[in-house]
Amino acid sequence: MDLLAKIRTIPTLPGCYLYKNAEGEVIYVGKAKNLRARVRSYFLEASQMNAKTGSLMREAVDVEYITVDNEREALALENNLIKQRKPRFNILLRDDKTYPYIKLTLNERFPKVFVTRRLRKDGSAYFGPYFPGNLAYRLVDLIHRSFLIPSCKIDLNRYHPRACLQYYIKRCLGPCVEGFVTPEAYKETVRDVQLFLEGRTEELERKLTARMSVAAEAEHFELAARLRDQVVTVHQMQDKQRIATADNEDADVFGFHFENQMLAVNLFHMRGGKIVDRRDFFWEDLPEMNAFFGESLNESTGEALDSEAEQELGAPFIAPLSHAMSGSATEPDPAQSAPEINEASPIAFEASPITEPGETFSPSAFFSALLKQLYLDQSYIPRSILLPVDFPDRAILTDVLSEKVGHRIEIAAPRRGDKRSLVDLVGQNARQSYDQRFRVLQPNQKAIQQALQDALTLEELPKRIECFDISHIQGAETVASMVVWEDGAMKKADYRKFQVKTVSGVDDFASMREIIHRRYKRLLDDKKDFPSLILIDGGLGQLHSAADALAEIGVTLQPLASIAKKEEIIYVYGQENDPVVLDRRSPVLHLVQKIRDESHRFAVTYHRKRRQIRDRESELDAIPGVGPRTRQRLVQHFGSVRGIKQATHDALTAVVSPAIATKIKSHFAEDAAESTPSLVQIS
Template sequence: MLGKEAVGTEGFPDGPGVYIMKDERGRIIYIGKAKSLRKRVAQYFRDKSSLDIKTQVLVSQIGSIEYIITATELEALILECNLIKKHRPRYNILLKDDKNYPYIRVTLEEEYPRLMLARKMKKDGSRYFGPYRSSYYVKQTIDALGRLFKVRACSKKISRSGKDRACLNYHIGRCMAPCQGSVSREEYRSAIKQICLFLSHRLEELISLLKKEMESASQRLDFEKAARIRDQIEAFKTMAEKQKVVTTSMEDLDVIASARSGDSACVQVLFIRGGKLLEREHYFLENLEGVSNGALITEFVKRFYSATAFIPKEILLQYEMDDKEVIRQWLGDKKGSAVNIRVPKRGSKKQIVEMAADNAAELIKNFSERMRKEKEEAYSALEELYSALDLEVFPFRIEAFDISNIQGVQRVGSMVVFEEGRPKKSDYRRYKLKEGRGPDDYQSMREIVARRYKKCKGDETAILPQLVLVDGGRGHVSSVEDELEALGLSLTVCGMVKDDRHKTRGIVRKGREVPLETLKKAYRLVASIQEEAHRFAISYHRSLRGNAQVRSTLDGIKGIGQKRRTELLKHFGDISKIKEAGVEELASVEGMNRAAAQMVYEFFRK
């Protein structure tokens, strides 16, 4: 690690790698990659006047820089993508709603595969499709495909004898029941192949395959099966007719274009499969001051394709990218074949890019207008609150605290943050409180306030709120004020009080209650802050209770120690998913083997 004062051409290797910039408090604020670490880092400090405003602010906040050496620039690119997704640094270009989008997982490693929702792609023998924008869409798709193809939804281990009793799904016509031998492995696998064709957007190939199966069933006089396949064909034909043809060539393309408004941008992605526009997605990016169009597209492509399961043969862009050859190599390695990335200059493909850009322009226009109205409403609510409470400083940043417990047991606290009247979820914090004090809300509130602010005294870089809100009345406010005074901090503290129906009633300020019923905008803001603080505390409390239950359950399984319990929870999320999992899926978890997986599987089926 090098401090800012030590940064120069010396100290950094003249080779590829990733550099990690941190502020004075050790928080990661920027992650980048370089072909030459020495040359790239030196660029930040040679001529600061040539840097854009955003980069100048970044440089002023650097406390230290760490680096990781890689063998190639391609390795540096992959590592950079992974680190940015993990740490989400403030000065990197981030998708506004960046998160783990869901995938559809087809468990091809199982003899009779299933369809499942997955949050991460793993090298476990399964095939993944996605990512998709919402888990609701994934669940609906899995349900629809399950009904149409009658594949199993259970995690039951299917014996080779095929003489198990079928479940209810078979009797209501929703499963082929491989467990009781009602379908051959080949026929079941054929249905899975058809599902994969559908999820790969190869509808015409799927329809052709189904027609052959329908004809074969008719020739065998299996008219019931032929009728079922006919209905499937009609359903897929309807889908195919709704898809718009945008290019005469039967090829797979992704088209990426953007539009900007101020320091925000919208990136539109068109997914073209077999020459037809199947779907489109849009993503918003913020804090882009000083970022060129080429840099914007470059960063988006890296973020987007680091998470997607399918990479097309060709990607059409609106602007030329930085690091184009490295990214082309990276995507080619992921796909297993060459990927063409280009900016079309004429013809139908240029028109498709322009169509994507027009869509992005309309979306960013609507987004900017919506954001403008939201900011105006939020600022108006803050002004109303500022005036009603007679505050000394305008409350740009508000921090609110709440406590959650059940009869004084397993007490937790939460802190939510609102900046300029809107939630800033990256600054939310939660606290597991000390046991043994009983249901003492005042002491619990003092504890979380002390833990939040104890390091702030004398720290000029500390971010402090203009207003502290606590869930409670005069006693809660007084206890928090006493704690802050002991810490040597002078912050304005108010209490949020509720009525008999547990709805926000007013705010306690300087020992008196200020009613909010006539202040509609301020009321909505305070009520939303109080509800959010309560929700965040309750969700943490539930997760702790759930984890405790899972730990106590898994403790009883022979061969499952602390490390394996942790990995199982990390992989599946909750006890119900572990109960449903098959041996193969359990064995695929890091740290597990087949013997341990068998023990877990049998434990839940005693």
């Protein structure tokens, strides 16, 4: 069934429709109250040679649809389909950053506390999100120091023979060893942590004070001192909370700057009346990427269509300049009667540019799409969302979000007063973000360091980075390099080269483990400072090998990350499930790539020198008939001279001729006979 015939079979129910191209890829997803009228309206616009609608209809060869009961369900379904299918003609939220939560694993025998960015239905308690991102890590560190609840990866369903370093430095109760803490005492401490994270600090302070008095009367002074420190910590946090909530409610504030078909959006997170964090979003080549976003306004009057004729998300993303001041956008109007679809219908599919003179950006259509992707899947939504423009779906989105969180959510586009001033302020910041991103302004070094700290959730500003790489050819002459970045520049005086001594064959993981162990065991013995960050050239395997090496020498809190080749994904140890994906234009990514590439260059250079030395001194040079090329093929195939010695005659013939194989075996047999000590008979 062709596309024209299929449209006649679409029901007049609410739902979502999916346009597909000839390869079967979904290129656009939209929603509608009346699916048949909505899809037919595209052909009306195409027949009128509308460039924006025509760009979609030239590629569309099929349409699918999913019916739902009401418009709210269609709204949620559309959001899910866009995120799953990533259609080319829809707004795609490429920055999918989520703020961290604190996870308390209440479903385990001895619960632990972690920082996570993913919420799962696994029986654990989640608290957050926390702004800025490193606040969650600071709170978990505070829980380690004050309440002694661990976040290690040790299996606590069974007991172990000895505790780790965290227990001996008094940052863990030691539930891994039988007799260190009773399950009842541990459960009571977990309850304290839960009260602390829930913000019930007054109740927690009363309980801790009572237990401290009991411990003091029983002359358990060490326990009483620990409870006293917990009371002080809770009291300090309670004072900070009073300060933070003395002002207004939570709000998210948006601003944007659009120029030359490129868009920068800023989002400021306000909590308790204070700006606690911000996010930047960028889109390039908007007409090519999103030609079909707009709002439904009657072109003749500039007013919104009635409820039956109201257009759903999916209108053209580019609005005629004549309607720019009123925020209107041209979109197929289901209120108009669409022509009967038949093979002779004058539908224009010839090529035409996506943008035409006189067309401009439609902010209201953009924010309609953006807010759905940002908030429909979030567990926490602020009470106020302030925008620079209004949009048609605002009322229904407000109802859906309010129903989701259980209280009234306000989505507003203020025109005057303090709130409008705040929106304008965010808009000014969006312009600065635009300039920095698209006008190629080089940020200063401290700004890059701060951005790197935020991207990798480091506790301190990174001042020194040591990066490692392994180099070999099929396991032969395996070497490693370490390069150093310090205070904005590569510090060549601190570069180091390593020969891998304990690993034979191809085993990058074991090689990395050896080098990391040797390097930082030496620093530990010499009592020298560790770097701000250890960077590994490789993926998760190399990262975990480095972490194991550090754990063997008792180092567990060292920031550690790796950058995978090709994908350019950064994995931070402890957050492997949430890899850091930076934009290809990001100065932070450029810095990490620069350090990684320098490490690779240094390793390859050293490896070449080692090969040259090996080649000059190779035992194969003394064998008649084995020249440089044959020698190179043998070493590449067997990995080393030792491998060639141990190879059978048949194995050698896979690389060289049988005659040369015979000479090689004879040569090494003579060497073995000469090296064997002769027996002297004593009479």
